[in-house]
Each structure stands twice: as C-alpha cells, then as structure tokens.
Amino acid sequence: MNILINILEQGMLFAVLVMGIYITYKIMDFADLSVDGTYPLGAAVCAILILKGMNPWTATLAAALAASLGGFITGLIHTKLSINGLMAGILVMFGLYSVNLRVMGKSNIPLFNERSIFDIYAVTVFGQDLSTLLLLTTLVVILKILYELFFRTKTGFFLKAVGDNEEILTSLGADSHKIKILGLMLANFLAGLSGALTAQYQGFSDVGMGTGSAVTALAAVIIGFSLLRKFNVTMSGIAISGAVLYKGILVIVLRFGLDPNDFKLATAVAVILAMGFTSGAFRRKRKHVRKQKPSEGGEVYADSKELVKNL
Amino acid sequence: MLILKNLSKTFNQETPLENKVIDSLSLKVEHKDFITLLGSNGAGKSTLLNLIAGTLDVDEGEIILDTLDLTSMKAYKRANLIGRVHQDPRLSVSPNMTLLENLSLADAKGQSFSLRRAVDMKRAGFYKEQLETLGLGLESKLNTKIGLLSGGQRQAVALFMAIMKKPKVLLLDEHTAALDPRTSEIIMGVTDRLIRENEITTLMVTHNMNHALSFGNRLLMMHEGKVVEDLKGNDKVSLTTKDVITMFRKNADTIEDRMVLGL
Numbered sequence: 001m002n003i004l005i006n007i008l009e010q011g012m013l014f015a016v017l018v019m020g021i022y023i024t025y026k027i028m029d030f031a032d033l034s035v036d037g038t039y040p041l042g043a044a045v046c047a048i049l050i051l052k053g054m055n056p057w058t059a060t061l062a063a064a065l066a067a068s069l070g071g072f073i074t075g076l077i078h079t080k081l082s083i084n085g086l087m088a089g090i091l092v093m094f095g096l097y098s099v100n101l102r103v104m105g106k107s108n109i110p111l112f113n114e115r116s117i118f119d120i121y122a123v124t125v126f127g128q129d130l131s132t133l134l135l136l137t138t139l140v141v142i143l144k145i146l147y148e149l150f151f152r153t154k155t156g157f158f159l160k161a162v163g164d165n166e167e168i169l170t171s172l173g174a175d176s177h178k179i180k181i182l183g184l185m186l187a188n189f190l191a192g193l194s195g196a197l198t199a200q201y202q203g204f205s206d207v208g209m210g211t212g213s214a215v216t217a218l219a220a221v222i223i224g225f226s227l228l229r230k231f232n233v234t235m236s237g238i239a240i241s242g243a244v245l246y247k248g249i250l251v252i253v254l255r256f257g258l259d260p261n262d263f264k265l266a267t268a269v270a271v272i273l274a275m276g277f278t279s280g281a282f283r284r285k286r287k288h289v290r291k292q293k294p295s296e297g298g299e300v301y302a303d304s305k306e307l308v309k310n311l
Numbered sequence: 312m313l314i315l316k317n318l319s320k321t322f323n324q325e326t327p328l329e330n331k332v333i334d335s336l337s338l339k340v341e342h343k344d345f346i347t348l349l350g351s352n353g354a355g356k357s358t359l360l361n362l363i364a365g366t367l368d369v370d371e372g373e374i375i376l377d378t379l380d381l382t383s384m385k386a387y388k389r390a391n392l393i394g395r396v397h398q399d400p401r402l403s404v405s406p407n408m409t410l411l412e413n414l415s416l417a418d419a420k421g422q423s424f425s426l427r428r429a430v431d432m433k434r435a436g437f438y439k440e441q442l443e444t445l446g447l448g449l450e451s452k453l454n455t456k457i458g459l460l461s462g463g464q465r466q467a468v469a470l471f472m473a474i475m476k477k478p479k480v481l482l483l484d485e486h487t488a489a490l491d492p493r494t495s496e497i498i499m500g501v502t503d504r505l506i507r508e509n510e511i512t513t514l515m516v517t518h519n520m521n522h523a524l525s526f527g528n529r530l531l532m533m534h535e536g537k538v539v540e541d542l543k544g545n546d547k548v549s550l551t552t553k554d555v556i557t558m559f560r561k562n563a564d565t566i567e568d569r570m571v572l573g574l
Contacts, residue, residue, distance in 0.1 A: 150426075154419040157408075157429040161416060164405040170366065171403065171473070172416055173390040174423035 001126070005133055007251055011244030012136035013198050014220065018243040019147060019236055020190030021217035026225070026235070027151075028183045029163035033089035033214045034074040035191040037096025038067035040210035042192025044103040047111055047205035056117045060196045067192020068185040070096055075181030093210075100207050107207045116200035132201070139197075143190075144236040150186075151235065159183050212264060219267050220246040222274045313340040313363070313480055313512060318372035320358055320536075332358045334536035335372070340480075345506055345513045347523040349555070350533035356516045359533070360482045363514070365389040376479060391421045394473035394511075396466065398485040403469030406458030410449065410468060413457050414438050417472035441471065445501055463494035467501055474509055481506065483515040487522070495519070499526060520555055534562045 017039060024032035046063035050056055070092055078088040101107065123131045150156045158174050162183065169176040191213070199205040224242020233241070254260060276282050320333040332355045340346060350356050361367040363374060365386035374381040381389055397403050404413050415430045435453065442449040445467050449460075457465060466486055474481060483502065487495040503526055506513050517523050523530055530547050532540035532555075539562045542550060 152428055152430070154422050154425040154427055154429045157412065157416050157419060158423045160408060160412075161405045164407045165401070167397075167402050168405050168416075169423075170387045171390050171395050172419070172423070173387055173421035175385070175387050179423060 001128060003251060005128060005130065007248050008244060009133050009136055009201070011240075011247040012133070012140050013194060013201055014217070014247055015140050015240040015243035016143060016197065017191050017194035017213060018217045018220045018224075018246075019143065019239040020187040020194070021214065022221050022235060022239040023159075023183055023187040023190075025218055025221060027160055027163050028180065030085050030180070030184070031089065032071070032074060032184060032187060033086065034070055034092035034096070034184075035089075035188060035214045035217065036210045036212070037093035037100070038070035038188040038210075039191045039195040039198075039213045040100050040205070040207060041070055041096055041103070042067040042195030043199035043205040043209060044100045044109075044195075044207070045192075046196035047109040047199050048103055048105075050111060050114050050116070050200070051109065056115050056119075056200060060117060060193065060200070063196035064189045064193035067195065068189035070192070071184035071186070071188030072181060074188070075177075075184040078184075079177035079180055089214075097207070100210075104205060104207060108204060110204045111199060112203045117197070118200060136197070140240060144234075144240065147236045148234055155179075155182070212267075215271065216246065216267060217243075219271045219274070222271060222278070223249075226274055226278055312342055312377060314338075314373075314375040315340075315363070316373040316375070318359075318362060318374070319370050320355075320362060320367065321370055324370075332536050333362065336537055338531075338538060340512055340514070342512055343510050344529055345503075345527035346515065346529045346531055347527040348514060348516045348531050348533060349518075349520070349523050349559075351559070354533040355536040356533055357484055360395070360484050360514065360516060363480070364393055364395055364482055391476070392478055393480045393482060394476075394478035395482045396469045396473050396484065396486040398488050400462045400465040400469065400489060404457045404465055404472065407456055409454050409456055410460070411435065411438070411453040413468060413472060414475070417475040420476045444504075445471070447497070461494075463490050463498060466490060466498050470498070470502060470505065474505055474511060477509055477511070479512060481511045481513045483513065483517075485516050485518060488518060502526075520552055524550055524552065524555065532558055532562065 017035065020035065021032075024030045024035075042063040044063075045066045046056075046059045049059035049062055054062070074088045074092045077083050077091065078085050083091070118132050118135065120131050120135060122129045123134055151160065158169060158172070158179050159182065161168055161172070162176060162179050166176050169179060195210070198209070220242035221239060222242070223245050224238040224240075227245070228238050228241060250263070253266065254263070258266065273282075315336060315338040318333050318336045319331070322328075322330045322332055332353075334355075336355075336359070348356050348359075358367065362369050363381075365381065365384060365388075369382060372382070376392060379392075381392075395403070405416060408416070411430060415434070418431070418434060419425065419429055438453065439450045442453075447464050447467055449464055449467065452460065452464075457468060460468070466489075470486065486502070487498045490498060499522055502515075505511075513527070515522075515527065528547060529543040530540070530550065531538050531542075540558050
C-alpha cells in the first residue's frame with residue numbers, strides 16, 4: 001500500500017515534467033534537452049526562495065517562471081541564431097549547470113526543516129497519510145484541464161502546426177519563431193514546476209537532480225503513447241499515465257534486484273526498443289506468398305497431350 | 312493594384328555560381344487581374360512569387376500593394392494580404408490535423424496569439440456548404456486528417472484555405488502540376504470560380520499551355536529574369552497554342568514537351 005502511494009506521488013511529480021516534454025517532443029517535434037537544466041533550476045530557485053522565507057506557493061511559481069526563461073533562451077538561440085534545436089538545448093543545459101550552482105551557492109540545499117506546499121492537514125485513510133498524494137493529484141488535474149483547454153485555442157492550434165508543417169505558419173500570418181519560443185517556454189515552465197515540487201517533496205535540492213530528466217520523460221511519453229494511442233486518450237492523459245507507469249516500472253525492476261546504477265542503461269535500451277517498435281523497424285515482413293497447390297492450367301495443361309477442345 | 316518596380320534578385324552573389332534570377336523586372340498588376348505566367352525552367356517565375364510573398368528578400372527594387380510598401384515587410388505579415396498555394400500538396404496544409412482543424416487554422420489567420428477557441432462549430436455549416444461546391448466529397452470528411460486525403464482534395468483545401476480570409480493577391484505556384492490530368496482540370500475549374508467570386512488579383516505560374524491560354528485575362532512570359540511577353544485583352548483571347556510556341560522559340564529557343572502536351 002505504501003509503495004503504491006509512493007509510486008503515485010512520484011508519478012504525479014514526474015507527470016508535470018512529462019507534460020512539458022510532450023509539448024516539445026510530440027507536438028512541436030523538437031528534441032529539447034534544456035529541461036535537464038531547467039528542471040534543477042526550478043528546484044534551485046524554489047529552494048533558495050523558501051530559505052529566504054518566501055511563501056512556498058509563490059516560490060514554486062517563481063521557480064517555474066525562472067525555468068521558462070531557460071526555454072525562452074533555447075528558443076531564442078535556435079530561431080534567431082539558426083542553431084540546431086538539439087544543440088541549442090544542449091548549450092542551455094550546459095550553461096545552466098553553472099547558473100544552478102550560482103543560484104544555490106553550493107551543490108545541495110536541504111529543505112527538511114523548511115516550510116513547503118505539502119504542509120497541510122493529514123488526510124488519513126487506513127493508517128496512510130494521503131494528503132500529499134491528494135494535493136499533487138489536484139495540481140496535476142488542474143494542469144491537465146488548462147493544458148487541454150490551451151491546445152484548443154488558436155495559439156494552441158498554431159503550436160500544433162509548428163511540429164506538423166512549419167511552412168504553413170508563415171502562410172497563416174504567424175511568426176513561427178515566436179510560436180516556437182512560446183512552446184519552449186511552456187515546456188520548460190512545466191519542467192521547472194516539476195523540479196520545484198520535487199525539491200519540496202524530497203526535502204532537498206541538488207544540482208545533479210536534472211541529469212537524464214529529458215530522456216526519462218521521453219521514455220514516459222513513449223510508454224504512454226505506445227500503450228494508449230489506440231484508445232481515445234487526450235495528450236495530457238498519455239503524458240500522465242506514461243509518467244505513473246514509468247515510476248511503477250522503476251520500482252518494480254528495482255525490487256527485482258536491478259542494480260540502481262544500471263537503471264539508466266536499462267532506460268536507454270527500453271527507449272531505443274520502444275522507438276524502434278513504433279517506427280516499425282522491428283516488424284517482421286509478412287510473407288504474402290502462400291504455398292499453392294498446383295491448380296489446373298499452366299504446366300498441367302502444357303504437358304497434356306490431349307486436344308485443346310477436350311480440356 | 313500590385314506594382315513591382317525594378318526588382319532584382321541574384322543568388323550566390325559574388326561567387327562563381329552567381330546567378331541573376333530576376334533582372335530589373337517591372338510589372339503593374341491591375342485589380343482583379345488573373346495573370347498566367349509562362350516560362351521555361353529557370354526563367355525566374357517561382358522566384359518572382361517568392362519575392363512577392365516575402366519568403367525571399369529582394370536585392371533591389373520595390374513591391375507596392377495599393378498604397379502599402381511591402382518591400383521590407385516580413386513574409387508572415389504579408390500573408391494577411393497575400394494568399395498562396397504551393398505545388399507540393401503537403402506544403403500548404405497541416406497533414407496531421409483534421410480538415411476541420413485546418414480550416415479553423417485558416418480562419419485564425421493573423422491571430423496566432425489568441426486564447427479564443429480555435430474551432431468554431433458555428434462555422435462548420437459554412438465550411439460544409441463551401442466544400443460541397445467543390446464537388447470532391449470533402450463535406451463529409453471534416454474529421455479526417457488531411458494527410459489521408461488525396462492530392463487533389465488537399466490542393467482544393469489548400470486553395471480554399473488560402474482565400475478564406477479574402478487576400479488581396481493570390482499566388483498559385485503550379486498548384487495543379489502534381490495532380491493527374493482529370494483532377495488537375497477539376498482544381499483549375501474550382502480555382503477559376505473562386506477567384507471570380509471573390510474578385511482576387513491572381514498570379515498563376517503554370518507549365519500547362521492549355522491552362523495558360525484558357526484561364527485568366529492576361530498572359531506573361533518570362534525569360535532570364537525579365538518579362539518578355541505581356542498579352543492582355545483581345546490579344547490574350549485570340550492567342551493560340553501555335554502563337555505561344557512561336558513566342559517560346561523566339562525567346563527561349565527551347566520548349567518543353569509537357570507544355571505542348573498539356574501535362
């Protein structure tokens with residue numbers, strides 16, 4: 001029971017990040033690696049603001065806004081300097097490592113004795129405190145609703161079109177640069193929000209906590225997508241279930257004795273296999289030619305010594 | 312009225328590959344003109360459309376629409392005045408979005424930062440009505456992804472999207488060239504009707520001589536970045552295939568088979 005609650009809590013924290021990655025990777029078709037820097041940036045900013053005595057909710061929001069600035073920079077150098085999107089993300093992630101250290105002043109800030117958004121009345125069911133899970137779920141549900149509403153707006157439609165056919169934006173009177181920057185800001189806002197929530201949840205902020213967050217979130221998107229695309233599930237639904245499933249799988253394989261150090265390799269292999277399957281590269285070519293019994297005609301007729309009219 | 316003044320465009324400037332594609336070209340396009348633009352490959356037809364649409368910057372010259380100077384206006388801003396359909400059916404639509412979503416996008420032209428609902432179901436009736444007039448069975452496919460439609464259907468949608476917001480100028484860049492002859496005729500018929508109904512000034516690049524002769528009120532021939540023939544009114548009406556071939560011989564020495572064959 002305890003494990004299940006843990007999985008769900010971590011899944012909800014992770015889901016916020018995965019919803020962000022869904023925007024860049026799935027909707028905009030942009031492999032944004034800057035989240036590896038903006039996720040810990042969110043944690044760092046939130047931690048330092050809480051230490052300075054700011055209200056945890058305000059600190060969380062400020063942290064997410066700071067992270068969206070990271071996305072803004074990625075977008076700016078990608079569009080205005082024509083730097084490849086992947087490279088732009090890597091550069092921002094690389095630079096943010098120093099920024100995060102600067103913000104925190106040291107590589108790890110403990111928050112155990114500080115106020116957090118999780119300081120709420122305990123909701124005890126069967127001896128388990130569900131307050132944290134309920135709060136996180138409520139947050140994720142609110143985000144999910146906003147997310148779906150946003151992608152039904154005109155701006156949301158233009159963002160979808162960026163990943164589909166960038167050319168069309170110009171003919172629709174839209175500045176594709178601005179739309180791309182907006183998408184990256186949204187994605188990194190969610191990444192920073194996830195980082196800020198995670199720091200308060202786990203009770204510390206660490207400069208290394210972002211390593212691999214882009215790839216793991218991508219893994220979650222792929223899991224969600226490959227399992228749920230056949231059903232009529234919304235985009236945010238895919239992201240959230242992917243996130244929870246990923247955390248579930250993580251706990252299960254660790255229980256079965258997988259060395260935690262090997263987990264990144266296992267994730268990488270799983271992502272490669274999943275992407276290979278979705279691209280159809282591993283699909284066996286079905287042979288359409290069936291063995292046929294020789295039927296009348298052809299050689300049977302050709303070898304026949306009978307007159308044609310008798311056949 | 313669209314006025315092009317002394318337009319020039321050179322690719323690969325100051326390199327051995329230097330290529331002057333548009334050479335001090337001047338042109339006055341009257342309101343409601345439907346111009347068909349002929350010319351051999353490399354004559355500068357598509358480049359001219361790109362310069363007007365703003366996807367390429369001019370080196371020299373001016374582009375003026377009515378009283379507005381477009382010369383340094385960004386392409387996405389010009390799009391509110393200028394509609395365009397490309398040759399490749401994939402370029403003018405968003406293939407993974409449904410027909411309804413694509414039409415809603417066209418309706419949202421110029422409002423890329425708006426948190427209003429994109430799909431307006433009140434417009435669906437209008438879309439259906441309009442699609443029905445195309446006669447391609449599109450009215451029953453509002454919820455189909457555009458990528459699943461045929462090339463001809465996609466071009467019809469692209470055309471419909473391009474004129475949805477009544478642009479002042481419509482640029483058609485061989486928009487029927489990738490279609491089979493029968494569909495090509497249907498799309499040309501639709502094009503002609505929509506242009507007439509909406510009174511849009513149009514420039515159409517084509518390699519199909521029959522289309523160049525039977526549509527539009529004015530015919531231009533380009534060669535080496537210049538307009539070498541300009542026929543309007545009765546001169547255009549009385550023009551025959553033979554005359555056009557003579558024009559090609561005179562100016563370009565070469566003529567492509569597909570023009571004569573009407574492919």
